[in-house]
Amino acid sequence: MDEEDTRSYKEPCPQCTEIHWGISDEGKFYCKNCHTVIEKTKELDESEIYISHAKVQSINRGLRKAKKKEWGWEWYICEGFQFILCKQAEALEALGLGPNIKDNVMCNLWRQYLQKTEHAYCNKTTSKRSRLCLDLESSGASSSELESEPEGCITGVTSDSDVERGSQSSLGLPPSGGYSGTSDAESATSVQSGSVDGCLYIKKTPSENKMTMPMTLAFCYLSLLWVRASVTLTDLLRLVFYHHIPYYNPQECFPETTRVYGPDIWIFDVQNFPAYNDILKLTCDLGRLLQLPRFPPIIESCYYHPNVLCMKYLMEVNLPDELHGWTCFVAEKTKLDEANILTYNPRRKRKRFIPYDIQAMAIIVVVLKLIFILDDESEWQLAKLARKTKPAENEATIFDFRKWYTTMRSCMDEAHKKLEEEQARFAWSNDIVMSYTQKSRSRIMKRKRMAKNLQNQFSKLAGAAPDAGNRGPSSFVFNWQEQNTSTICFHGHSLEGIAQKDKKQLPNWRKNYWLNSVKKCTNVFCKHWRHYDESQFPSSYRFVISLFALVLRVEPCLIHYEVSLVEGKLFKEKPTKKKRKSTRRKKTL
Incomplete structure (x- = not known):
């Protein structure tokens, strides 16, 4: 026809x-x-026109059928992070870390981020979007094609599957009008990247509120902190490490029609473990950027309260339960248990983001220094005293620091060796191959098959046990059960004769207590938390810091610096007021 x-x-x-x-x-x-x-x-012709009593309807099917490119449909970088955040929120809900955390919390945070960065929910297009249009015009794209795009800064990826439509509507991004045909000039520019704005996004500086993969964990931690879930930042990073929360292979979160290609690899690919201090700083910056209100108050029954966390970590490191009363006493004296101090308020100026888990560990270290001194002399004398004191039939066993040190030393060495093996065997890639160019895809696939074959051969030669799969989620490193007869459980041991409850006087403690640093550094630009010279401290103190750092999987210097802050609040002296000499001016005649 x-x-x-x-x-x-x-x-x-x-x-x-x-x-x-x-x-x-x-x-x-x-x-x-x-x-x-x-x-x-x-x-x-007039003979071809036939009008009945039915309604006149016109179906617009487009100028031509949308053809999928080799690298998938058109999509933007923010849409890629939207898919990742959606999967992470679903993983948090599946773990039982807060109902409706996806729709009620993370969705609102993501909307505010898009509005603050002017990617969506704004009346004007951003300068980044304008630069993208200028680049397309300079490459030869016609103005009619640019005008045919919607006014919003983000266009959703359309697909026939319900999963993709659900991910777009749940996070509240404007729906797309479908795939529009592109000219040869525009497709030539898109060949360099799977996304539309990947080449421009990689040129952005971090000061422009650039969205990155560690930033997704900041969104997760802010959401968990808002609902006051029973998860600290250390627990979140441990869940990420064991793949309970998608992070290391983000291409699995993308639908089949969205291909990560070219420069997108440098944006979404992850080749290192997230650092605790970096995620904490990103969370603080994100809260200030979004201008969030004051978070729900952290009361004594909340998981982030130091009394709750100290009890949890006392069980973790196999210390007596009686130490919990002393940790509560130190938290009360330093005013670290007040809701005004613990509750996160992004609008408060010159206030740092509190590392709740590290702060709880620091309080336990201060209590151990108050009772056992940890100077390589006093704690061993107390251990000899505990050995001489034989408990009666109905009395509890007195805590022996030497036995605890021997037990925890072997457990720490075993856990440290296991952690190194897990990090060495960590799978950074999966079956989905991310290639920078189409030609390098076959080369990467060949290398991957060779590496897999070599790994199987070496595992057979070494006689290694087969991998049991992904371990279940847990916030504990050590498990002190009654069935485990190889180690001693010190939870029920007594501190009688070592720490008397009726002698809680700070002046008496300070006679033997030694401070980590004599003079505190107040310079913001000085990385004083990194200055931890192990040779200047006793071996018992170094062992305690190393043990707690292994439990939290952080650097020992972070715990050491937090201990110094707790000590500064516990032994704070009021400055003596010096009398000013009154100088009278002599009257001149």
């Missing part, structure tokens, strides 16, 4: 100068060679 209707029209195509016309469903002429649509329409 097209050949009969277009036989009389012999004008060449203005784009490719070919005479090969067709008629679309709308009745417009288009070139079958280059798909250029012109203004000429099909002429209809």
Whole structure:
């Protein structure tokens, strides 16, 4: 039918100068060679027009069918992070870390981020979007194609599957109008990247509120802190390490029609473990950027309260339960248990983000220094005293620091060796291959098959046990059960004769207590938390710091610096007021 209707029209195509016309469903002429649509329409006879009593309906199917490119549909970088955040929120809900954390908390945070960074929910296009349009115009794209795009800064990825539509609607991004045909010039620019703005996004500086993969963990931690879930930042990073929360292979979160390609690899690929201090800083910066209100108060029954965390970590490191009363006493004296101090308020100026888990560990270290001194002399004398004191039949066993040191030393060495093996065997890649170019894909696949074969051969030669799979989620490193007879459980041991409850006087403690640092550094630009010279401290103190750092999987210097802050609040001296000499001016005659 097209050949009969277009036989009389012999004008060449203005784009490719070919005479090969067709008629679309709308009745417009288009070139079958280059798909250029012109203004000429099909002429209809009066005999072909038939109007009944039914309603007149017109179905717009587009100028031509949307063709999927080799690297997938058109998508933007923010849409990629949207898919990742959606999967992370679903993983948190599946772990039972807060109902509706996806729809009620993380969705609102993501909307505010898009609005603050002017990616969506804004009346004007951002300068980044304008630069993208200028680059497309300079590459040869026509102005009509740029005007045909929606005014919003983000266009959703459309697909026939319900999963993709659900992920878009749940996070509240504006729906897309479908895939629009692109010219050869525009496709030439898109070949360099799977996303539309990947080449421009990689040139952005971190000062422009750049979204990164560690930033997704900041979104997760802010959401958990808002609902006051029973998860600290250390627990979150441990869940990420064991793949309970998607992070290391983000390409698994993308649908099949969205391909990570080219420069997108440098944006989404993860090749290192997230650091505790970096995620904490990103969380603080994100809270200030979004201008969030004051978070729900952290009361004594909340998981982030130091009394709760200290009890949890006392069980973790196999210390007596009686130490919990002393940790509560130190938290009360230093005023670290007040809700005004613990509750996160992004609008408060010159206030740091409290590392709740590290602060609880620091309080336990201060209590151990108060009772056992940890100077490589006093704690061993107390251990000899505990050995001489034989408990009666109905009395509890007195805590022996030497036995605890021996037990925890072997457990720490075993846990440290196991952690090194897990990090060495960590799988950084999966079956989905991320290639920078199409030519390098086959080379990467070949290397991956060779590495997998070599790994299987070495495992057979070494006689290694097969991998048991992904371990269940747990916030504990050590498990002190009654069935484990190889180690001693010190939870029920007594501190009688070592720490008397009726002698809680700070002046008496300070006679033997030694401070970590004599003079505190107040310079903001000085990385004083990194200055931890182990050779200047007793071996018992170093062992305690190393043990707690292994439990939290942080650097020992972070715990050492937090201990110094707790000591500064516990032994704070009021500055003596010096009398000012009154100088009278002599009257001159």
